[in-house]
Amino acid sequence: MAKRSSIALPCKAELPYSVLTDYDQYAEWLPLVKSSKLLATEGDLSVAEFELRPPRKGKWVVECIHTRDQMVLWRTIGGEIPIAQLQWDIEGGQSGQSQVSLTLEKKSSWRNFLPLPSGMPDAGKCLAALQRQISSFLPEAAAGDGGEKILDLVETSQGFVCWIRGKKYVMTPAPEGPRD
Amino acid sequence: MIKSAIQVQAPKNNVYTILTDFSRYKEWVPGCESCAVTSQSGNVCDTQIVINSMKRMEMGLRFDSEPVHSIKFRMTKGKELKAYAGTYRLMDSADGLGTVVLAELDIDAGFMVPKFMVDKICNKLLDDTGTALRKYISSAPMKAAPSPAAEKAPSPEAKRRPVKRLLSVVQTAVGYKIWVMGQTYTVKSEQG
Numbered sequence: 001m002a003k004r005s006s007i008a009l010p011c012k013a014e015l016p017y018s019v020l021t022d023y024d025q026y027a028e029w030l031p032l033v034k035s036s037k038l039l040a041t042e043g044d045l046s047v048a049e050f051e052l053r054p055p056r057k058g059k060w061v062v063e064c065i066h067t068r069d070q071m072v073l074w075r076t077i078g079g080e081i082p083i084a085q086l087q088w089d090i091e092g093g094q095s096g097q098s099q100v101s102l103t104l105e106k107k108s109s110w111r112n113f114l115p116l117p118s119g120m121p122d123a124g125k126c127l128a129a130l131q132r133q134i135s136s137f138l139p140e141a142a143a144g145d146g147g148e149k150i151l152d153l154v155e156t157s158q159g160f161v162c163w164i165r166g167k168k169y170v171m172t173p174a175p176e177g178p179r180d
Numbered sequence: 181m182i183k184s185a186i187q188v189q190a191p192k193n194n195v196y197t198i199l200t201d202f203s204r205y206k207e208w209v210p211g212c213e214s215c216a217v218t219s220q221s222g223n224v225c226d227t228q229i230v231i232n233s234m235k236r237m238e239m240g241l242r243f244d245s246e247p248v249h250s251i252k253f254r255m256t257k258g259k260e261l262k263a264y265a266g267t268y269r270l271m272d273s274a275d276g277l278g279t280v281v282l283a284e285l286d287i288d289a290g291f292m293v294p295k296f297m298v299d300k301i302c303n304k305l306l307d308d309t310g311t312a313l314r315k316y317i318s319s320a321p322m323k324a325a326p327s328p329a330a331e332k333a334p335s336p337e338a339k340r341r342p343v344k345r346l347l348s349v350v351q352t353a354v355g356y357k358i359w360v361m362g363q364t365y366t367v368k369s370e371q372g
Contacts (some may be wrong), residue, residue, distance in 0.1 A: 006336075012365065015342075018342070037274075039187065039271075039274055040185075040271035040272060040273050040275040040279075040282075041271070041274060042271045042272075042278035046272065047280055047282060049290055050183075061185050063183065063185075063282065064283045069352045075183075075189060077184060077282075078184060078335040080183065095255075098225065100245055110229060112281045113201055131362070132361065132362025132363060133362060134362075135362045136344045136345050136346070136361060136362055137342050137344055137345070138342070138345075139343075146352060147350040147351055147352035147357065148350065149347050149348065149349070149350050150349065150350065150351050151349040152345070152347070152348050152349075153345070153346045153347040153348070154343050154344060154346065155343070155344045155345075156343050156344075160346075163198050
C-alpha cells in the first residue's frame with residue numbers, strides 16, 4: 001500500500017539530494033519533525049533519528065540508503081509511526097531542472113482493513129515543504145521580478161550575512177543579556 | 181527481519197571486543213545461561229549457547245565476524261527454532277562520542293507461531309540486548325581505544341553548507357515583496 005507524489009524543482013539534482021541527506025536540518029522544513037539527528041554514517045548507509053511533532057509522539061529511527069543525486073530511501077527501524085518505507089527519487093532533467101517523487105509505504109497491519117484515519121503524512125505537503133526549503137538555496141527564487149532589493153539575510157558557512165541596499169554586513173553573535 | 185539501532189557510549193573497537201567475547205555472553209546477554217566456544221577458525225567461531233528467556237533453548241550458533249565492522253550469526257544446531265540469524269553492524273556515531281550498533285534479528289519459529297508475535301519477540305530481544313549492552317559497558321568501562329575512523333571523522337560543524345537565504349525584502353512600485361524561508365508576502369502601500 002503506497003502513496004506517491006511528485007514535484008518539479010528549478011535546480012539540479014545535487015541540491016535536493018544534499019538537503020535530503022542533511023539529517024541534522026530536517027526540523028527546519030519537514031512539517032512532522034520537531035528535531036532531527038544523524039546518528040551514524042558509513043558509505044551510502046546512514047542512521048537518523050527524528051523526534052515527531054504532536055499529535056504524533058516519540059522518536060522515529062530510520063536506516064537511510066543513498067544513491068548520490070538519485071535516491072534517498074528510509075526504512076523504519078524504530079518508532080510508533082505507520083510508515084514502513086519512504087523513498088525520495090530525484091531525476092535530473094535538462095537545463096538545470098529536476099523532478100522529485102516521494103513514495104510512502106505503509107506498515108502492514110490488520111488496522112489497514114478498518115475505516116480508520118491512516119495517520120500517514122501527506123506526501124504532497126512534504127514535497128511542498130521541500131520545495132520551500134530548496135528555494136532558500138536559490139538566489140533567483142527570492143529576487144522577485146523587478147524592484148530594488150533593500151534587505152537580504154543569508155546564512156553562510158562563516159555565519160550570518162546581511163545585505164542592506166547593496167552594502168554587506170557580517171553579523172556576529174551578541175553577548176547574552178537583556179534585549180535593547 | 182527486525183532491526184534496531186543501539187547507541188553505545190564506547191568506541192567501536194571496545195564494542196566489537198565485547199560482542200566477540202562469546203564466552204562472556206552470560207555476563208550480559210539477557211537470558212544467557214552459558215555460551216561455550218566449541219571451535220574457532222579465523223573469524224568464524226562456533227558456540228554452544230543456552231538461552232532461558234521465554235523458553236529454555238539450547239542451540240549451536242556460528243559467528244562470522246569482520247573485525248571492527250560486523251558480526252553475523254546463525255543457528256547451526258537446535259530443536260526449538262527453525263532458524264535464528266542476525267547481524268550486528270558497528271558504525272562510528274556521527275557525534276564522535278561512541279558507536280551505533282545496527283542490529284538485525286530474524287527468527288523462524290515455525291508455522292505454529294504467528295509472524296506478528298515473532299516480530300514482537302524480536303523487537304523485545306533487541307531492545308533488551310541494547311539496554312544490557314549499554315549497562316555492561318558502563319559498569320565495566322574498558323580502556324578507551326578510539327577507532328581510527330572515529331579519529332578521522334569530521335565534526336558535523338565541518339560540513340560545508342551552501343549559502344542559505346532566510347529573508348529578502350524587495351521594494352516595488354506598489355509596496356514591498358517580503359520573502360521569508362521560501363514563502364513570499366506582498367505588502368502594498370495604502371496609496372497603492
